[in-house]
Amino acid sequence: MAVHVVLNQKGGVGKSTIAVNLAAVTADVLNHTDDPDANSPVAAVSVDPQGSAVWWASRIDDLPFHIVQAHDDIAGLRRLKDLSDIKHVYVDTPGWIDLNSEDETSDPLGRGPAADALRAVLDVADFVIVPMETEPLCFQPTARTIRKVLEPRGIPYLVVINNWDPRDGRTDLDETKAFVRANRWPLAHTVIRHYKVHTRASAEGTVVTEYAANRVSLQARQDFDKFALELNIGGGR
Numbered sequence: 001m002a003v004h005v006v007l008n009q010k011g012g013v014g015k016s017t018i019a020v021n022l023a024a025v026t027a028d029v030l031n032h033t034d035d036p037d038a039n040s041p042v043a044a045v046s047v048d049p050q051g052s053a054v055w056w057a058s059r060i061d062d063l064p065f066h067i068v069q070a071h072d073d074i075a076g077l078r079r080l081k082d083l084s085d086i087k088h089v090y091v092d093t094p095g096w097i098d099l100n101s102e103d104e105t106s107d108p109l110g111r112g113p114a115a116d117a118l119r120a121v122l123d124v125a126d127f128v129i130v131p132m133e134t135e136p137l138c139f140q141p142t143a144r145t146i147r148k149v150l151e152p153r154g155i156p157y158l159v160v161i162n163n164w165d166p167r168d169g170r171t172d173l174d175e176t177k178a179f180v181r182a183n184r185w186p187l188a189h190t191v192i193r194h195y196k197v198h199t200r201a202s203a204e205g206t207v208v209t210e211y212a213a214n215r216v217s218l219q220a221r222q223d224f225d226k227f228a229l230e231l232n233i234g235g236g237r
């Protein structure tokens, strides 16, 4: 079984969107098609204490994968790898403010229950996905996430650019890629494009596999299919 954690200190970069939709496209491939009552081998887990109200939690009973709100279950998070019958776990995490960024001795994840949950989940993480957007405001929080949290722990990771709108032209995209490459971070070939349908879906608690089969929605979904495939064939590394 593999635990994928979606992490970036910065809020609003697409952590929740990516965690839930990777679970959706993975379940779409792995769930039993001939037995709708069979348990899904896929789970999306949130350790974001603020996420519980707005997250996909209201759909616990009817999404095609397990959905678990676990920010207050540190013991359960430590045992995440023991879940039998689950093959893929995608963990959504909260952003955090690195108040002590200049203080080398303090833990960059901070203190308190939310930080404890983050540490617990990073202890069992097999792989971390670091989403970022094509805007300079995103660069330093992404750098701190990688340098202070991931590199010291030695957890393998992949940066993925999310929410890029092709109508804005390539300049911001190329600058962001150059920034990632200058830092020698592994970068996913897949760029998750901006589609309004994603924004609407997260507000409504739906996932890409439920989108209407029109051209734009299928393109929007394709980015997640492609990224899930890339994760499993080791792209960008």
Ligand SMILES: Nc1ncnc2c1ncn2[C@@H]1O[C@H](COP(=O)(O)OP(=O)(O)O)[C@@H](O)[C@H]1O
Binding pocket: 010, 011, 012, 013, 014, 015, 016, 017, 018, 162, 163, 164, 192, 193, 194, 195, 196, 197, 198, 199, 200, 202, 203
């Ligand atoms: N590729 C995308 N296209 C359109 N909207 C997106 C995309 N990714 C994220 N969003 C929207 O941006 C907002 C922030 O995304 P979210 O996943 O909640 O970020 P985070 O969990 O990192 O705070 C949400 O409204 C979400 O619907």
Ligand SMILES: [Mg+2]
Binding pocket: 015, 016, 017, 048, 051, 092, 093, 094
């Ligand atoms: Mg979130």
